[in-house]
Amino acid sequence: MYNRYLTVILGFIVLYTADLAAQAGEARNPVIHADVPDLSMIRVGDTYYMSSTTMHMNPGVPIMKSKDLINWELVNYAYDVLAADNDDLNMLNGKDTYGRGSWASCLRYRNGIYYLSTFAQTTGKTHIYTTTDIEKGPWKAISFKPSYHDHTLFFDDDGKIYLIWGGGELRMVELKEDLSGIKTGTEQVLVANASAPAGPNVGLPAEGSQLFKVDGKYYLFNIAWPKGGMRTVIIHRADKITGPYEGRVALQDKGVAQGGLIDTPDGRWYAYLFRDNGAVGRIPYLVPVTWKDGWPVLGVDGKVPENLDGLPANRSLIPGIVAPDDFKRKKNEAILPLVWQWNHNPDPEHWKINGKKGFFRIITSRTDESVLFARNTLTQRTIGPESSGEIALDASGMKEGDVAGLALFQKGYGLAGVRFENGQKNIVMINAESGTPETVKSIPLRQEVVYFRADCDFRDKKDEGRFYYSTDGKQWTPIGNVLHMKYTLPHFMGYRFALFNYATIQPGGHVDFDYFKIRDRIGE
Secondary structure: OHHHHHHHHHHHHHHHHHHHHHHOOOEEOOOOOEOOOOOEEEEEOOEEEEEOOOEOEEOEEEEEEEOOOOOOEEEEEEEOOOOOOOHHHHOOOOOOOOOOOEOOOEEEEEOOEEEEEEEEOOOOEEEEEEEOOOOOOOOEEEEEOOOOOOOEEEEOOOOOEEEEEEEOEEEEEEEOOOOOOEOOOOOEEEEOOOOHHHOOOEEEEEEEEEEEEEOOEEEEEEEEEEOOOOOEEEEEEEOOOOOOOEEEEEEOOOOOEEEEEEEOOOOOEEEEEEEEOHHHOEEEEEEEEEEEOOEEEEOEOOEOOOEEOOOOOOOOOOOOOOOOEOOOOOOOOOOOOOOOEEEOOOOHHHEEEEOOOOEEEEEOOOEOOOHHHOOOOEEEEOEOOEEEEEEEEEOOOOOOOOEEEEEEEOOOOEEEEEEEEOOEEEEEEEEOOOOOOEEEEEEEOOOOEEEEEEEEEOHHHOOEEEEEEEOOOOOOEEEEEEEEOOOOOOOOOOOEEEEEEEEOOOOOOEEEEEEEEEEOOOOO
């Protein structure tokens, strides 16, 4: 009992300290306590734009906007679907693309045009998207083979366009002027062993390339992971893009790594990086940069600071990164706000939003064995250090064998919802943290509308999820056991709140979600 109260008190102290920092107008790391990995960032005038990775989620490659480097909002995506005719992306014929889809992107701006490049094992291609309006689009899509791993797109001052990619051995190739493919005969080894500055015993070889040109010199950012150590920032420098390059370790603290450089209009420099942070995912950090002898020096005395002087306080990630939704839509409003992403490609014939009455409907189109394979599962990020998601579910349209509700979604998922079995609708909690779904609790449901809530505690990587149900949306009852959330490489993504419905016996049933609420506190 004592340990329980001590944990609660310490939690309040952490939140209170963060609140005091916010009141004092002080920015803090992490900049975004949510799964926003593989950052690529640009500044156009006084506005910053950033792209990130969401892999098997669609729409894909989110674009975020900020005026201060600290507070960000979603403004667009590079694509609605990566590829339409693809069984892996559509979760057809027993296939899926968990942990794949599109990976690390590169965002660039030149002569009034925004460029966004990414690559995908699923398609085997490199994808480049261009637009003159990064916030509204439209985007022009170009793709070509092969899929260049963790590449950086770079426009040099002489008009030539390059891609640098690879792991350990980094290679460079020149692109055609129209970006439709590579120029034959231009491929070369740029850095034979980019991992070398991190020592001889490297587990993850140098990857995550991002190239920058500052005062006539080229700076190539990569990460490596020494065995028994942590993710490490490596920078190589050269006077010519073709080299030769000299490299050094630029940062080795807290595992904060992979990213690049950004400057402010008044001449300050920062490195944007991210950190593996347990079940919430990979979260962005900002690190001050000074310059010494022509090298960027990252951190404060080699460390990642908790506070960031001279930048404004962090505001809530609600509604810029995640947001509630009552599913009511006014004329000309987007059917789905940008905070939502589908798990894999959606099936447009089997979902709809009634914007007047305000509900989101999922209609089952086939049978599936678990929520991991359900189509039209709609998701939002969980956020740290705490977050809570809530839904109201109308189960009146369910058929025998259907399961619907609210999940904390990853490979080791947990869910609370309604299961229709043997002629009876039951409130259930299912825990799949072991890899095998276990029905922990089942309670008869005596009404058609029921409410569910999922609380996430990510403080100090506690990574615990708890589920609740309510018959009136006011009084909440815990259900099931604690979900011990674990970040897994097969999904390669932080946990998400997920609204789902799937059939196990016969398709054609439906459920209606009246709302989704999200808070950055639990137990409220």
